Amino acid sequence: MKDKNICKFITYDTEDKLQISNFIYESNLEQIKSNVTIAVNRMFLLVKGECDFIFQGVKFHATVGTLIFGFPTESFSVYAEEPIEYMYISFSGRRGEELLRRFGINKSCRAFHGSEGIIPLWKSTLSRAAEGNIDLAAESILLYTFSRFDAGSAEVNEIINRVVTITEESFSDPTTSITEISRHLGYNAKYISHLFKKKMGVSYSEYIRDIRIKYAVSLFEHGIDSVKSVALLSGFKDPLYFSSVFKKTVGVAPKDYLTALNSAKL
Numbered sequence: 001m002k003d004k005n006i007c008k009f010i011t012y013d014t015e016d017k018l019q020i021s022n023f024i025y026e027s028n029l030e031q032i033k034s035n036v037t038i039a040v041n042r043m044f045l046l047v048k049g050e051c052d053f054i055f056q057g058v059k060f061h062a063t064v065g066t067l068i069f070g071f072p073t074e075s076f077s078v079y080a081e082e083p084i085e086y087m088y089i090s091f092s093g094r095r096g097e098e099l100l101r102r103f104g105i106n107k108s109c110r111a112f113h114g115s116e117g118i119i120p121l122w123k124s125t126l127s128r129a130a131e132g133n134i135d136l137a138a139e140s141i142l143l144y145t146f147s148r149f150d151a152g153s154a155e156v157n158e159i160i161n162r163v164v165t166i167t168e169e170s171f172s173d174p175t176t177s178i179t180e181i182s183r184h185l186g187y188n189a190k191y192i193s194h195l196f197k198k199k200m201g202v203s204y205s206e207y208i209r210d211i212r213i214k215y216a217v218s219l220f221e222h223g224i225d226s227v228k229s230v231a232l233l234s235g236f237k238d239p240l241y242f243s244s245v246f247k248k249t250v251g252v253a254p255k256d257y258l259t260a261l262n263s264a265k266l
């Protein structure tokens with residue numbers, strides 16, 4: 001593929017069909033790093049490098065072969081420390097929504113790893129497609145990729161969705177953990193931990209830590225200037241541990257972050 005930036009558009013007349021808006025190979029670094037709002041569903045496939053896909057401020061780590069989905073009206077950007085390339089297919093219509101529901105793909109469970117084997121097929125299909133058959137080519141690739149989701153993936157995704165929902169509702173409780181959630185759901189904690197990392201791309205401890213730190217940042221920005229209070233409200237039992245995690249995640253200690261905030265207000 002001499003020209004890696006390929007964009008081919010298709011138009012449909014009905015909302016009942018699986019509608020493909022475009023099939024794109026993106027390697028332009030400026031375009032990749034820009035923040036955009038997604039208009040319709042997108043299936044992304046990372047084909048080179050390693051990065052974080054960011055939807056509505058939430059990061060999902062991706063390596064070569066990661067499939068990840070974006071949804072309408074979401075803000076989207078990518079953070080990468082090295083050159084990356086990805087492909088994506090934009091789709092809509094009732095059939096598309098049915099496929100997402102069928103496999104339990106939604107905002108809480110959108111990242112799937114281990115699809116590097118289909119990268120050559122995506123590349124060759126896009127490069128060989130012409131104006132007269134691009135609609136069939138893009139639709140066939142989309143459907144083939146969906147077909148690789150095993151029959152049990154919907155059940156697994158539902159489990160992960162429940163873990164995410166419980167976490168979002170109770171992260172400020174210091175006792176919230178994968179062990180407690182697994183016990184509540186009636187599953188083995190090691191099994192749920194394995195499923196979570198496989199589907200989300202990060203461990204559960206990393207996931208809840210990031211949620212708690214993001215919440216802590218929002219509390220500081222809304223005027224709470226007690227490090228101990230913010231730590232407790234964010235789900236940390238130990239303010240010293242909170243300060244250590246905060247500095248590691250944000251890059252500065254909580255007190256320094258507060259100082260910078262106060263200086264910006266002057």
